[in-house]
Amino acid sequence: MATLPTAPSSSIFEIAYRKLKDSVSSAHADAFQSTPFEEVWAAAEEIEKAHEARGNLRNMRRIAPFLKGLQNYSKVIEVLCNGTPYMPWIWLADQYTSIFDKLLDAYRQIAEVMPQFGRLQTAFSNDPNFQVVLGLVYSDILDFHRRAYKFFARRSFHLFFDSMWKSFEYRFNGILKDFARHRDLVMREVVTIDVVEARELRIKSQQELEQQERKTQDYYLHDSISWLKVPDEQYDDELDRLADMRQEGTCEWVFRNPLFQSWKNDAHSDAILWVKGIPGAGKTILSTHVIRQMKEEGRFTTAYHLCNSYTTGKHLLGELMRGVIVQLLRVNLDLAPYIFENYANKALAPSAARVKGLMEKLVQTIPSIRIIVDGLDEYPLSDQRTILHELLLLSKVPGAQCRILFSNRESENINKRLNGRPTISLRDQDVDLKKDIGLYVHAELDSSRGDFGNDLIDRIERQIVAKADGMFLWVRLIMQSLKECHSPQELVESVNTLPEGLDKAYKRILDDLKSRSSDKSIRILQWIACSFRIMKVHEIKDGVVLQMSGAMLNEHTKLVDSFWEHCKPLIEKGPKNTIDFVHYSAKEYVLHETSGPFLDFSEAHYGLALSCLNYMNSSYCFINSAVSNQALELRVLKGYHGLHHYANEFWFQHLLQYAKAGDPVEDEELDEPLGEIREFWKQEPGIGAGNLKLDDTTSADKIKTQLEALASTPVAQNMGLDILTFQKFLSQESSSHQAPTNLKNDELRYDPTHFSDISQRYQHIVRTLMDCPVNTPPEGTHPQELYTFKQTYLDSAFICRYRECPRYSDGFKTPENRDNHEMIHTKPLRCADPNCEFFARGFTSKTGLLKHNLKYHRSPEEEEPPAFEPRKAPELPPVAPPAPEPAAALPLVPPLPVPPLHHEVPESVPNYGYQEEREKLASPRRRVSRAQKGLKVHNCDLCTKIFTRAEGLRRHKLSHGDPKYPCLWDDCGRSFFRPDLLERHQQQHEIKASPAGKAIDQESN
Template identity: 30%
Template structure:
């Protein structure tokens, strides 16, 4: 009896790898009978599917698969030597029955999969006449193993396609992505089929060797090209979706970066939140704790905690999307913008979802209304799971909900309740929400199935975190403290006094440390006494700071401070330092001004206003803005008054631009003005001047060109100047893609 030929280790390893990958992909329930499934079972199952009453009208001619079954039969006899003593062989045909049974529910998908399997048959025909003489050749065995791997790869992709959630919904838009993978597999089969033909001919041994090397190069190149093409297409589709949504991610990136920068220098101050029992439960991949409310008063560090949770979850490879609401970016508090922000992050996660949204929404030119966005949000969450019959988990963090208008808060909570009320099923996505907001909140009281983490109840953890922060800030003052003869025990005593005074409020501790850093002391007792004498309430602290700022200023200077604070509070977007100084320069309404406001004016408000890492200016906390609008403020700012002043600045800036750049102004002076930053405000002015004018018209119930208001006088001058200047033709606006602003009716 002849000995069985030796089995190539490389070929066996190729088969084992392909088997293991498919075994990991298919769920235990779906693969339960694979080991005892014969090719005859698969043949009969195909005929049974054809004979199903529901399928008779559309799923005819299953005999198209008979050449495939015949080819698999001949191939199995040849490859059996490589599968001997293993469970590998039935997996060549067993998945076909499962895939066809699932796909027959959707005729279009069924036909495409049948077409793919039929194409495999073409590559298997040669095994019918192949001589056993070549089985012992190890290079030939490797080619057989590649056939096995390609067939199982085809099964794997077909199975993942029909088993992912929402595959019927996304079939039309996603099939193209899978078809490219299928075609690549079929091409690999064809090339290796040709290689077998060469290897079967003794006189073509040298040519077969050359062909084998070429195929190896082609496989690597084709895989790289396929990945590159898919990535490039997804990128283009994603950019088109962002354009359709009219959303600029840079705002959220800037917000996130500015918050994380506050804690980056003080590591370890947020670690306690991960040990909180309710937060820990929310982080687990369990349907428990679907909603968490992180509540706390102003300055307790809610936003910082949210950013650190996001960073931790991303490092742990958890899928988290987030949105931060802040007064600094007006758009961030709009309900539609919150939805757009979350949707864009969901779409980025999955190429199939990207293709679906692109074709079903962008190409169909659907309008991104709030209702359409809500529906899309539900659709994306329902179809995120791309692992067969497995639950996916997604976490959503929304910070600063209290900065949104009440009706928007209510609508968002209603949407969250709809998502979290859906039952957890295999193949579905479990979405868990964390909302950070101040209390009390009428909207959040209606959040169902929620757990509440109140920072008021976490004083011990907050005291420890604030203690770390204060210790680091005091370390930066070490030189001063040593000059006062203050040793470590007294430094610890000062630290404890500050921590106790802060009472769980990071913002208060920061204000105290800023106060200590900017004042002159002669002893440790003076420091402790000064800290003890500071007001306990934030509002009183702000009042004290403003008093120190204003006490030596004349009325004109006070008005200029009010102007600075008004710009920080109510600008349409954060202004960078040069933009800010240019805005201040044009705020009085003089288009002929030729000197930029000096930088030192910003230092006067330095305790309450800070420069962020992106060089934009902002209040140290939103509570500063709230205090300035309150009756207890010693320099009240009024929104409408500030907006009128901002409108004046935008129109004045444009008038100045027409005067300088639209005339025979000396070139050198133009360059000097631009170089000094005098016109740095021009981009903002161009973007928002119509918004200020329309808002003014809406408040005044129409534009009165005879109005004595400075804004109207300047607007009239701008219209006259623009009419008299030579301008390029304006491109026609596509009226079908946007709606007219209702406030335009106030213009006539």
């Protein structure tokens, strides 16, 4: 007995139709509703005629079974709904032949599994169970249409169609399976239709499809982000930290500003907005609030980049572009297959040219992009120029809706580029800024009202707001001095003598530091101002001690934890136990001539190099067989190796920066530590670099150019050659396909020094101590010592094992956090078919992937052609010579002598009947042109060439202009008329630059 439906079939139709209608725009929904079935047939015929006129006729008959099936289907269900909405995908795909073919083929496959509605209409149209199954078929049809709509509704869909369609094929195959299952249900007799079974099977099928889609999408996203080499968690952490610094109620005025509203909402206004202001005016806090609000609003695809001054050794434009692309990708997950297929899975390096080209494609297809760039003035001048140039070009990409907000101080470069663009100057927002500063001061002094009374605090607040001159930072600096006042008189006197402006505020703080602890204060500020990343408290604590010749860390020389607090409020403690300047302008001031300069750049790097060298020499104990493991654990536990991660990564960079300084100081003190560190080399310095093969042939020359400043010290120069070559070797694109353990093994094997062995030993001891319970510390130590060690080093104990990552010297709290992070670096090369078992497993080399694809997933172009057999000429039947006329009998005579052979052709030869036929076969057939046949041709109006297809003429005309696509490889200089030719040409460069290509060149030579 058939199970009765638990819900009316009309609800199934309504839900399916509503789901589709909600996914399309209102304009399209109205158009679909009013499109009669006859117009669909007419459109198909019209497109077929258009293709015939263009000379690229497609097989439009593939769609006929589908349309006939729908026509019969609509007659069956017209009682329950008004018919199926027909989608004009064909018009959209008409101009793109490959897309058009795939779409027609999809409709053909759907038609093959559609039930035969025509002959079932009379028998079963009134059966309720039968109508439920029809509803499931209806859901299948609309599910395909809804998902197809996402493809064709996207701007510039033709750029991404191939990759996106491949990722959709799994879902499409699932839809076909549902069709086939529901067809089988419909074709049964009515009494056997089990509606509950049909629904359960559909739910199960949908769940399996969604699970597989999520899994495949995760792979695409992971590999794309890994290719871009962006640990994007760092962006969100910094954004949250800065956003939390905002005082509640401040910065709201910007959303009422007409220029901001126009930039945000008006697609016809200028795509650029510049928010400028003096140092300390709160631009960064304003930017972070704008970013957060726009992300929460959700109307736009919002991306951002927060610049900072820790930029040495970075390609800043590439870093910015890659970071923005990752943010765009996380909001538009359907674009991940395109990046995966065209970039990530080809084992190509994310060069500036590739990233720039990808960015241009993304802004063409993603609607309503808003990018906020804060603090560009903190970057070097050359990078400011490059970034401004490229981002301004990006805002002008044809068809793009990309709008960019810059928030920064004025500078010569920035003014030159942005003057004349819509500008919000914070100087002109005096009323709004005073109100915001008043809110901040009121919150800061609220706790003092109980001690000094409301009247005095209200008066102090008004004085501070009036003197602030729009500078939040100035208020933060002077608040420290006000908190040290313990009487009303002290408070009034302190406010009356407040310095005017940031420079005077900084000068007062530095003068106070000189008077109290000059030498130690200078060393602390040197570490913060000239380090290559933000430093942690325990690192600076050790670095300050080691910044003297022959210095060592022990229980007598270790500083107390509060060693830095006398430098407040110029520096402050940040997240994860870090220390940094209160503002970038403070770092600028101590290094600028305005302050003296208070810190000399060359001396600072000299001091940091000396400190790192002293530490590295002290780490020899990790490879000294005479030192027991218990002794090493004790040294690590007592904090004598807290500088290890930083010194191991950057000791040579500080030495190189010191050598590059325009006026280096005397360096006799460096001779001894440089001589000691020579003992860490496995061979003579410089030999190891020659054993490391780099994929990029220009890298070795660039490294040598960097080391020219050390030419007067050959040993240090050769050390640098080994160090920089080894670092480049580990950060190559080929390394990103390896698991962390394999990569670490390569590091130990190829390192020209013992530094990798030392780091591995140190990491092992740290993990042992972290895993040790506090109540059972190592022998000879106290539980409190183990507890202090964990509290100090826990935030960054486990470093990332990929050399190019910033977290290589600034680790994670747990091994699990580290392992999760490293997943963004682990990028196996995957099979192109998501259904293949090797898709998830992947390959570690491009060769392995190519062999797999050649064996199991050959494309039609890669299929081997059939063996060639030469065409045989037709054999003509032998023609008998004409019978001789009878003649009178002649007497026998002796045979005539055979004449000698001559090369001359006789004037006449006997005609045996088949000579003319042979001549016809031997002579080439004359080709009759299309014009002579009366067919359409395409004439070039710039030359005499004629083409049979319009596409051929269009591509030919490109050769009459200047080539627009130059090759970016060094020493090439070629340019091309089409991007596909440029891509093919650059692939040849990449093949030649690869190890395999070099081997081929050597063999050919």
